[in-house]
Amino acid sequence: MTTARPVVVIPDDINGAYAAASSLSRLKAVAEVLIFSTRPADEAELTDRVRDADAILSFRPAFTRFPTALIEACPQLKLICISGTGVEDVDVAAASAGHIAVANVVGSANQSVAELCIAFMFSLARRLSEQGASVRSGIWQGSTGFELGGKTLGIVGLGGISSDLTRMARGLGMHVISWSRNNDADRARAVGAEAVSLDDLLSRSDMVSLHLRQNAETRGFLSASRMAQMKPGALLINTARGGLVDEAALVTALQSGRLGGAGLDVFAVEPLPADSPLHTLANVVMTPVSGWNTRESSQRMIDISIDNVVGFFTGSRQNIVNKEAL
Numbered sequence: 001m002t003t004a005r006p007v008v009v010i011p012d013d014i015n016g017a018y019a020a021a022s023s024l025s026r027l028k029a030v031a032e033v034l035i036f037s038t039r040p041a042d043e044a045e046l047t048d049r050v051r052d053a054d055a056i057l058s059f060r061p062a063f064t065r066f067p068t069a070l071i072e073a074c075p076q077l078k079l080i081c082i083s084g085t086g087v088e089d090v091d092v093a094a095a096s097a098g099h100i101a102v103a104n105v106v107g108s109a110n111q112s113v114a115e116l117c118i119a120f121m122f123s124l125a126r127r128l129s130e131q132g133a134s135v136r137s138g139i140w141q142g143s144t145g146f147e148l149g150g151k152t153l154g155i156v157g158l159g160g161i162s163s164d165l166t167r168m169a170r171g172l173g174m175h176v177i178s179w180s181r182n183n184d185a186d187r188a189r190a191v192g193a194e195a196v197s198l199d200d201l202l203s204r205s206d207m208v209s210l211h212l213r214q215n216a217e218t219r220g221f222l223s224a225s226r227m228a229q230m231k232p233g234a235l236l237i238n239t240a241r242g243g244l245v246d247e248a249a250l251v252t253a254l255q256s257g258r259l260g261g262a263g264l265d266v267f268a269v270e271p272l273p274a275d276s277p278l279h280t281l282a283n284v285v286m287t288p289v290s291g292w293n294t295r296e297s298s299q300r301m302i303d304i305s306i307d308n309v310v311g312f313f314t315g316s317r318q319n320i321v322n323k324e325a326l
Contacts, residue, residue, distance in 0.1 A: 006030070006031045007031065007052055007076070008033050008054065008055045008056075009053040010034070010035045010036065010057045010058075010059060012038075012039055012060045012064045014063075016037055018302060019037065021302045023306050027309060031054070031309070034049075039060070039063060043067070046070065047069075052074075052076060056080045057081045058083060063270065071091060071098060077098070078312070079100065080101070081102075081104075081305055081312075083105055084301070086104070086214065087104050090102055092321065099325050101312065101325045103320050106319065107300075109291065109301065110163075112292055112296070113161045113292060114168055116265060116290075117239055118168050120265075121153075121207055121235065124235050124261040125235075129282070148172050148173070148174055150174070151207065152177060153175070153205060153208075154204065154205030154208045155193060156201065156210050157213075158180040166178075166192045176193040176194070177196045178193040179196060179198045198226075202231075203229055203231060204231065205231060207235040208234060208236050208237065210222065210236075210237070211240050214241035221245070227246075227250065227258070227259065230259065233257070234259055234260060235259070235260050235261045236259060239265040239291040242266040255277075260283065262283070262285070263284075264284065265286075270288075272286070
């Protein structure tokens with residue numbers, strides 16, 4: 001008597017990354033794989049796609065969410081694997097209650113995201129977007145920028161990405177200060193940063209880069225009052241989660257010149273609405289949640305995600321964030 005192979009559904013392979021991956025053969029060796037190449041229009045369509053899945057492998061968790069109702073609509077589901085670090089778009093409690101494991105991918109994009117932070121800083125410091133637009137419009141007039149060397153970078157949240165960012169920033173001659181929940185001075189020193197209080201970081205930093213996880217405690221972390229504490233003309237870099245920032249307050253601070261600019265890869269609403277005032281601000285550089293999106297990072301992310309799913313069905317479970325579900 002043969003046992004039916006598990007069904008793995010990739011409901012949001014928008015860029016065809018998994019469909020084109022050579023490592024997909026390893027997944028097909030242990031499971032039936034169903035890939036959808038478009039973004040589901042709504043939760044109902046997503047539910048239809050994954051209803052019969054034993055495992056879901058989500059390529060774009062920022063756009064593909066797994067609330068309680070969807071999880072409960074999948075009677076065979078045993079695993080949700082997110083191709084990223086954050087699992088806030090999965091109702092982990094509901095998954096655990098249904099004995100459904102949730103796996104993530106940690107560290108695959110550290111270098112890529114850290115490099116984007118540096119790219120944002122260079123672009124804002126040298127006003128690259130403005131100067132490029134001027135040249136294209138026939139105006140041959142340079143804009144005065146400033147050097148990153150000698151400036152102070154404040155990192156909020158000390159993890160893998162921010163550790164890589166610290167190394168890069170110090171290589172440019174920047175001084176790096178940090179604040180995190182436990183604010184361990186020895187840990188900060190080990191990666192090349194100086195642990196300081198949050199108030200001190202905000203008031204001293206020429207650039208502030210956010211690297212916190214988004215949860216109930218950190219939503220709206222960078223509020224209007226905290227922006228008011230920042231050094232006049234400072235730059236904000238956010239490649240973590242859009243909900244960490246009071247976006248309306250950020251727009252006001254940028255419009256008034258209280259903040260000198262922002263480099264944003266994440267937003268309160270994604271995709272960014274067409275009527276967002278951020279579109280109109282010359283001192284904002286934006287990318288569409290693509291900090292992770294390099295060839296090298298994507299390959300690491302795909303390989304680890306497939307390892308997670310293959311391992312789950314072959315007895316070598318890894319990167320499970322809710323071990324109580326097992």
